[in-house]
Amino acid sequence: MQTSEKESIGRLLKEAEIYRSHGLLSNSRAKYLEILSMSRKSSAISKNQKFIDGIKSKIRAVEKSLDELRKRPDKPQLNQDMQALIKKLFSFSKTEAAAAIEGAVALAKFGQYEKALYEFHLLLSQGILPLVMAKNIIRCHVALKKPDAAAEEFSKWLSRDLFSFDELAQLRSFTAAAFEKEGIHTPLPELFTRPRKTFSVNKEEETFLEISAISIHLQNGPFQSENLDFEVHFQSANTVTVHLPSTRKEIAEFFVPGTRLDNIECYSPITVFRSSGTVAGKATIKHGPKRGDYTLDISIDAD
Amino acid sequence: MAIFNAKDRIIECKLVFYGPGRGGKTTNLEYIFKAFNKNTSSEMISINTMGDRTLFFDFLPLGLGKIRGCEVKIQLYTVPGQARYRSTRKLVLKGVDGVVFVADSLEVRRKANLLSLRDLADNLKSEGKNIFRIPLVMQYNKRDLEGHEVPLLPLETLDMDLNSKLKAPHFAASALKGEGVGATLKHALLLTLRRLQTDLKWTR
Numbered sequence: 001m002q003t004s005e006k007e008s009i010g011r012l013l014k015e016a017e018i019y020r021s022h023g024l025l026s027n028s029r030a031k032y033l034e035i036l037s038m039s040r041k042s043s044a045i046s047k048n049q050k051f052i053d054g055i056k057s058k059i060r061a062v063e064k065s066l067d068e069l070r071k072r073p074d075k076p077q078l079n080q081d082m083q084a085l086i087k088k089l090f091s092f093s094k095t096e097a098a099a100a101i102e103g104a105v106a107l108a109k110f111g112q113y114e115k116a117l118y119e120f121h122l123l124l125s126q127g128i129l130p131l132v133m134a135k136n137i138i139r140c141h142v143a144l145k146k147p148d149a150a151a152e153e154f155s156k157w158l159s160r161d162l163f164s165f166d167e168l169a170q171l172r173s174f175t176a177a178a179f180e181k182e183g184i185h186t187p188l189p190e191l192f193t194r195p196r197k198t199f200s201v202n203k204e205e206e207t208f209l210e211i212s213a214i215s216i217h218l219q220n221g222p223f224q225s226e227n228l229d230f231e232v233h234f235q236s237a238n239t240v241t242v243h244l245p246s247t248r249k250e251i252a253e254f255f256v257p258g259t260r261l262d263n264i265e266c267y268s269p270i271t272v273f274r275s276s277g278t279v280a281g282k283a284t285i286k287h288g289p290k291r292g293d294y295t296l297d298i299s300i301d302a303d
Numbered sequence: 304m305a306i307f308n309a310k311d312r313i314i315e316c317k318l319v320f321y322g323p324g325r326g327g328k329t330t331n332l333e334y335i336f337k338a339f340n341k342n343t344s345s346e347m348i349s350i351n352t353m354g355d356r357t358l359f360f361d362f363l364p365l366g367l368g369k370i371r372g373c374e375v376k377i378q379l380y381t382v383p384g385q386a387r388y389r390s391t392r393k394l395v396l397k398g399v400d401g402v403v404f405v406a407d408s409l410e411v412r413r414k415a416n417l418l419s420l421r422d423l424a425d426n427l428k429s430e431g432k433n434i435f436r437i438p439l440v441m442q443y444n445k446r447d448l449e450g451h452e453v454p455l456l457p458l459e460t461l462d463m464d465l466n467s468k469l470k471a472p473h474f475a476a477s478a479l480k481g482e483g484v485g486a487t488l489k490h491a492l493l494l495t496l497r498r499l500q501t502d503l504k505w506t507r
Binding site: 014015022069074075082086090092265273 | 356359387409
């Protein structure tokens with residue numbers, strides 16, 4: 001073996017070993033293959049069968065590790081303590097219901113579908129955002145590759161007075177789309193008759209995301225450098241009502257109807273999004289324990 | 304999204320160690336756990352059931368004691384670096400107050416560093432945050448491999464690749480040996496707490 005060849009292969013071997021020890025298995029494999037190729041081309045080394053076998057054995061070992069990694073589940077099931085920790089760490093909202101939804105969504109995103117299913121069912125039974133919960137339940141069943149369970153769940157909803165006809169239609173098409181995406185052909189029950197329960201929810205109300213809190217960032221004026229955070233007390237379609245204590249009179253005075261708000265962060269139980277809006281109304285509370293406080297109606301731009 | 308409990312004067316904030324897979328994020332946290340164990344309020348939790356690769360995240364709560372009359376608690380997180388765990392990274396980044404970007408000095412990881420930084424910028428954007436504005440510290444890890452006959456990116460190249468526009472404070476480090484880990488953490492905490500002081504109007 002030529003000295004320069006020997007040195008080159010020695011360097012490559014060290015490199016391959018370092019990559020392997022750092023878990024960079026593909027890089028390690030590539031280096032070993034490079035060594036093998038060099039060795040085969042070299043008249044001196046190509047005869048050293050023991051050396052070549054040694055390199056081949058290293059390649060096999062790295063490939064075995066790569067294969068094991070590929071076969072490992074992306075999101076293994078965790079024990080109850082870890083699931084509880086995920087739920088706790090990823091619930092950010094101040095309101096109990098919103099925090100519970102965030103925790104359940106986090107469990108699902110971390111692949112803890114069985115536990116997430118339990119949480120979504122619990123929230124559904126409490127009447128919290130039923131349509132959103134139902135969609136999440138379907139998502140979990142599909143992720144668990146249990147389309148029959150999803151279809152059965154849908155059948156149950158059909159027979160109960162939980163959703164309006166339009167909502168059931170939405171759920172059916174949502175489930176069908178989720179099945180189609182995964183190449184699932186499980187049939188879903190048809191919607192024939194309109195259930196007893198009817199809702200007078202208009203289209204806008206149905207499609208606008210529930211907002212639990214907003215944070216207003218003003219571009220100018222006396223509150224320019226502040227984040228004005230408000231919890232949403234009431235929402236009708238894209239208009240939210242927030243409460244302002246009388247101690248924050250200066251803010252209430254600043255927000256006159258028509259004031260344009262170009263930077264609003266909206267916190268919904270399932271996401272945070274940036275939007276803009278307009279102050280639609282302002283009122284002073286005249287009765288009750290919050291007498292003297294203010295309410296602000298803010299119309300969020302639905303773009 | 305730091306939590307400020309005005310009544311009890313407690314501030315809780317979140318620092319995330321981000322970077323490409325196998326870059327040394329977990330090793331950073333392990334070192335911090337060992338070196339700062341006086342400040343840790345519980346064990347480091349690695350939600351990582353598959354050997355040495357982070358699948359979900361690592362979590363280490365740290366107490367910094369009283370600063371300007373407030374009890375300051377920090378939650379340190381790592382994200383899974385592998386490209387396929389994007390949705391997990393997004394989730395871990397939720398409510399982040401500061402970021403340490405752990406770059407891998409190995410030349411073969413140059414592209415992975417760049418992709419991870421872009422991924423960070425995108426995920427911060429979807430959180431309504433800007434990579435240019437968030438408290439950010441760069442760490443150029445694995446410097447212990449210098450002289451080990453493995454192609455390593457010079458610090459200048461790493462800085463040019465990753466930090467020429469961001470101009471974030473940067474530290475050479477070997478998380479394995481603990482070198483530069485403390486300095487990185489201290490600077491990241493300093494930037495994060497300074498920002499929180501401004502944002503939360505936090506005074507004694």
